[in-house]
Ligand code: PRP
């Protein structure tokens with residue numbers, strides 16, 4: 001698995017405000033979107049394209065356009081929704097599918113509760129969005145599921161990752177015969193005893209959308 005952690009001061013600056021416990025939900029949502037757009041620039045570096053003939057006012061030339069089938073963007077609900085706008089702003093012709101997953105806070109195992117995706121993902125390049133890679137369980141399950149449906153190139157994008165989650169995802173995708181890339185805004189120090197990223201930013205879903213019981 002390729003891991004990309006872009007070294008960019010704007011990313012670090014925006015992440016600092018995102019982490020700050022004083023940041024309110026509207027500001028948190030705006031920052032998550034902006035960070036996603038910055039990370040999308042890196043994540044889409046190898047988006048599939050094909051040559052395309054055009055004429056400028058001066059001369060004919062060959063450019064490129066996105067290949068068909070178009071890339072599929074899949075936010076993992078709930079917190080991944082906070083990254084969707086930032087991604088499709090850069091990739092407006094992408095299709096969007098949804099996966100709903102919730103981590104059981106006792107066992108730290110992910111449970112899938114919703115799924116709205118094309119049945120056949122053969123030949124699709126997929127961008128999987130979730131702000132937090134903690135134990136890596138949710139992302140690993142999502143990658144496996146998309147690969148089973150035929151996705152042949154998966155890029156996971158998160159805002160923060162714990163080293164433990166990166167190792168777990170790496171181990172899990174090693175068995176797959178497709179390229180998997182992880183783009184993360186930060187590699188934090190560690191997980192704490194209840195599976196939260198340290199220093200992290202707390203519960204991403206709650207900070208985006210408020211606490212649900
Ligand atoms: C958070 C986060 C990831 C998951 C990460 O979601 O958005 O999906 O936890 O943890 P993991 O790497 O240990 O699996 P959560 O389950 O809290 O659901 P939510 O997005 O609905 O708040």
Ligand code: URA
Nearest residue numbers: 134196197202203204
């Ligand atoms: N999920 C979150 O929202 N935050 C963490 O730190 C870990 C999992």
